Amino acid sequence: MTTEQRKQLIAAILSHLRFHAFIEKKFFDEGDTFLSLIFMDDQELSQVATLAGC
Numbered sequence: 001m002t003t004e005q006r007k008q009l010i011a012a013i014l015s016h017l018r019f020h021a022f023i024e025k026k027f028f029d030e031g032d033t034f035l036s037l038i039f040m041d042d043q044e045l046s047q048v049a050t051l052a053g054c
Contacts, residue, residue, distance in 0.1 A: 001042040009045060010037045012054040 001009075014030060014037070021028035037045065 001045070006038075006042075006045065009049050009054065010034065013037060013049055013052050016052045016054055 014034060017033060018028055018030060037048065040048065
């Protein structure tokens with residue numbers, strides 16, 4: 001996976017999570033989630049994206 005693909009996938013995941021947290025009026029720590037996502041390997045990131053519906 002290229003850097004640009006990872007960037008787009010992480011942005012889509014964060015957007016999805018932010019949207020659902022907003023709807024449910026819950027706190028969302030984007031910084032912590034972002035750090036967790038950037039250190040995942042490609043397979044893990046793909047699995048999270050699938051679970052998030054991205």
